[in-house]
Amino acid sequence: EPLDSSRPQPAYAMAQHEQVMTDEQLETLRRQISVYATICQQLREMHKASVSHPIPFAGFVLGQHLPYDQFLGMQKTTARQRWTPSHSQLQILERLFDQGNGTPNKQRIKEITSELSRHGQISETNVYNWFQNRKARAKRKQQSAVQKDGDSEPDTDADSPEDKKNRIDGGAHIQAGHVGV
């Protein structure tokens, strides 16, 4: 979604030192900045190591950008409404999930949250939800995998992270065939 600059908003009169953009616009702007920041970063990387890597040129423009509020030097006035685990957080969570069986109890959640806090914003609720979802989805996935026997198809909900590569083959049906790179 580009900036929705067309909106019955308080016109952007040529003010001098006043706020002319709406909060929403500002928010979008911040997002955009973070996106571009990421792109630049990636491009720089690629350039620096313009050797070695085959550098897949298929659409080499940006990948997942950092949550915009995590963007360097951006003080968040308007926070996202939804928590997104950072890479490291996700890694840890995933690891914990693999070993620990089931949803952690309250105490354990506190610990985990505390630990993960060092890798980014996170609350106990987030941790709790994550485990709940992770478990539910893993279960569902397995369930559908089982019945994938005499008949049809997989589950009815989203899947888990590590499926990303198996998704197509095991999960939803696709139609096209071309693959980038």
Place this chain on the structure above:
Amino acid sequence: EPLDSSRPQPAYAMAQHEQVMTDEQLETLRRQISVYATICQQLREMHKASVSHPIPFAGFVLGQHLPYDQFLGMQKTTARQRWTPSHSQLQILERLFDQGNGTPNKQRIKEITSELSRHGQISETNVYNWFQNRKARAKRKQQSAVQKDGDSEPDTDADSPEDKKNRIDGGAHIQAGHVGV
């Protein structure tokens, strides 16, 4: 898709310390870097002085993304393809949506999937997602249609104003507090 991705270039053989990109590619890359760098700079400027312009940049956002890990030529060359309902499938789905109210339950989904299978590849997940999305989007459409209440005037065609003014809000930001265990 900003950068031209597909180009009849010499494959990126597994070189070690050799130049893998063609000069042309390198050039393009440099150009891209400078372009993005400039954009970022401007955005930062604009942000810093969150005043001024209405932000003219039409659609700041880029199109195609490349998953982060795919970026550095890491694993994953499996681009995701997505399912697309065939015409007849869509027709049936649409009909079902109109009559049946809401998302079908698991059993119903199985039936539907089974039925639609005769019109093309499809999975239960696909069906489930379709109903979810269909419902959500119908809702949003209506919602945004309603909120035009004795307020502003009918200037623009006002048909797809993706209003997102309704956040779950209430400050339920990242930091929640309650843990349900």
Place this chain on the structure above:
DNA sequence: AATATATGAATGAACG
């Protein structure tokens, strides 16, 4: 080609 929109899918959070 650039960009705008439609829509399938992923996922954090909420609900019963």
Place this chain on the structure above:
DNA sequence: CGTTCATTCATATATT
């Protein structure tokens, strides 16, 4: 907990 909602991401398609 199992389900469902809401939001966002990613990609296919349409428009200019």
